[in-house]
Amino acid sequence: NAGVTQTPKFRVLKTGQSMTLLCAQDMNHEYMYWYRQDPGMGLRLIHYSVGEGTTAKGEVPDGYNVSRLKKQNFLLGLESAAPSQTSVYFCASSYSRGTGEQYFGPGTRLTVT
Amino acid sequence: GNSVTQMEGPVTLSEEAFLTINCTYTATGYPSLFWYVQYPGEGLQLLLKATKADDKGSNKGFEATYRKETTSFHLEKGSVQVSDSAVYFCALVSGNTPLVFGKGTRLSVIA
Numbered sequence: 001n002a003g004v005t006q007t008p009k010f011r012v013l014k015t016g017q018s019m020t021l022l023c024a025q026d027m028n029h030e031y032m033y034w035y036r037q038d039p040g041m042g043l044r045l046i047h048y049s050v051g052e053g054t055t056a057k058g059e060v061p062d063g064y065n066v067s068r069l070k071k072q073n074f075l076l077g078l079e080s081a082a083p084s085q086t087s088v089y090f091c092a093s094s095y096s097r098g099t100g101e102q103y104f105g106p107g108t109r110l111t112v113t
Numbered sequence: 114g115n116s117v118t119q120m121e122g123p124v125t126l127s128e129e130a131f132l133t134i135n136c137t138y139t140a141t142g143y144p145s146l147f148w149y150v151q152y153p154g155e156g157l158q159l160l161l162k163a164t165k166a167d168d169k170g171s172n173k174g175f176e177a178t179y180r181k182e183t184t185s186f187h188l189e190k191g192s193v194q195v196s197d198s199a200v201y202f203c204a205l206v207s208g209n210t211p212l213v214f215g216k217g218t219r220l221s222v223i224a
Contacts (some may be wrong), residue, residue, distance in 0.1 A: 033211070042202065043202070043217075099145070099206070100205070101159055101162070102212060103158075104158065106154075106156050
């Protein structure tokens with residue numbers, strides 16, 4: 001039982017490049033989330049999904065896009081990376097939104113130069 | 114809107130010292146409250162939770178009591194260990210709104 005996995009673990013991009021972060025969960029959870037973690041800012045929600053084929057904006061969605069084509073996967077895309085997107089990105093999943101019990105992946109450290 | 118305020122760190126304690134990390138919240142409705150912990154290099158994991166007023170959540174020697182009258186959910190541990198060194202996040206959920214996190218408090222325990 002792998003839980004929530006994220007690929008890649010580390011990535012360095014140049015300004016303007018694009019990339020996709022992949023999140024996968026094997027717990028059959030309906031809800032999935034993407035957060036970014038920056039020093040002194042805690043976790044901020046980028047986008048989330050309440051089920052296969054659905055997505056919704058979180059607190060800081062600008063510059064990111066997401067897709068949930070399969071229940072177990074949630075992709076985060078950066079179309080044109082900027083230095084301000086240097087951060088650690090965490091994916092999480094939960095059985096329902098109201099319980100607040102989320103399971104987190106190990107994170108992806110992204111540096112944009 | 115919903116929000117969580119927790120004490121700023123870092124907090125540095127000697128092994129076996131008593132720990133308190135303060136957390137207060139603002140929420141509409143009847144929130145559920147959580148403490149998450151993030152060990153170095155890892156993602157967050159749920160430490161404990163409380164879903165209604167006066168509930169006490171506990172796990173691994175940590176505990177927190179949901180105080181509606183003071184809108185607080187302070188984290189406590191009677192005797193910390195080096196292995197408790199981590200970042201601790203207070204969080205809440207209310208209704209169908211997404212989980213809201215505090216900014217985190219870094220705890221360092223020295224032997």
